[in-house]
Amino acid sequence: MTSDLMIDQDFGAWTRAVQARVEEALDTFLPPAERVPHKLHEAMRYTTLGGGKRVRPLLAYAAGALFEADPQTLARVASAVEMIHVYSLVHDDMPCMDDDALRRGKPTVHVAYDEATALLVGDTLQAQAFEVIAQTDTSTVPAPRQLTMVRLLAQAAGSAGMCGGQAIDLDSVGLSLTREQLERMHQLKTGAMLRVSVLLGALAGRDLAQQELQALDKYSAAVGLAFQVVDDVLDATADSATLGKTAGKDAADNKPTYVSILGLEPSRALAEQLRRDAHEALAPFGDKAQRLRELADLIVQRKA
DSSP states (O other), X not given: OXXXXXXXXXXXXXXXXXXXXXXXXXXXXXXXXXSSXXXXXXXXXXXHSSOSOOHHHHHHXXXXXXXXXXXXXXXXXXXXXXXXXXXXXXXXXXXTTTOOSEETTEEOHHHXXXXXXXXXXXXXXXXXXXXXXXXXXXXXXXXXXXXXXXXXXXXXXXXXXXXXXXXXXXXTTTOOOOHHHHHHHHIIIIIHHHHHHXXXXXXXXXXXXXXXXXXXXXXXXXXXXXXXXXXXXXXXXXXXXXXXXXXXXXXXXXXXXXXXXHOHHHHHHHHHHHHXXXXXXXXXGGGGGHXXXXXXXXXXXXXX
C-alpha cells in the first residue's frame, strides 16, 4: 500500500485519504462531460462526484489493507461498488419508487435533469461498474479471481441482493413485517453490497481461505445490518440538513423500519450489539483488521 494509506495512520486521516483517492479514481473512470452524449455524462458526474460518505469504498480499502491488496486494483474495486451504489440511489429517488427531491445535499438527478436522464444515468453507472472491474490488470489479479469478483458483484447487485431487497421494500409499504422479515429485506437491500465491498477489497489482495471468508462474512453481516438500523434511527431523529436527504420519509411513507417495529432505544441497543458482533468476527485477524473495526464503529456511531 502507498504511504498515505498505511495502517498506522490516524483513522480520520486515512478516511480522508481514501475518500480523496476514490474521488480521483471515479473522476478518471467516468466519461468526461465533453463526450457525447453530453447531458448523460454530465448527469453521471453530477450525482457521483463530490458527495457521499463513501462507506462501500472505505470497506473495500479496509479489507484491502488486511490482505495487502494492490492499490490500483483497490481503486477499481472501490469505484465499481460506489458506481453500483450511486446508480441504486438515482433509481431509488425517482417518482416511480421513493420519489425524493434531495440526495447528498443537492437536488436528485430526475429533479436536476429529468426522469429519462435519471433512468439512463442509473443504467449506465451499473454497466460502467462492471467495465471498471473487468479491466483489472490480470498480471495483478489472475483472470479466474477476476471472474469471481465480477460474479460476486453481479450477485450482490441483482435479484438475490440489492435489487431483490428493493423489490421487497416496495412491496412492504403499509404492511406489518416481523423483525425476521425486515432483517431479510435489509440483508439483501443494504447488506449485500456492503458484504461484496469487503470481499472485493480482500480479493484485490489474494484468494481467500474458507476460514477467512467466513470471518469476513460474519463481519459484513453485522455491519450491513447495523448500517440499516442506524439509518432508520437517523431517519426518525435527524433533520434533512444533517442527513442530506429528506428526513422522516420512512414514517411519512408508512414503511416498516427497525424503529417502527422495535422502538427507538431498542434499535440503538441493537446497533451497538451489532458493532460488538462485528469486532468479535474479526478476532482471527488480530491487529491487522484495525481499519475494519474502526469502520464498524463509524457506521454505528455516525450522525448522518
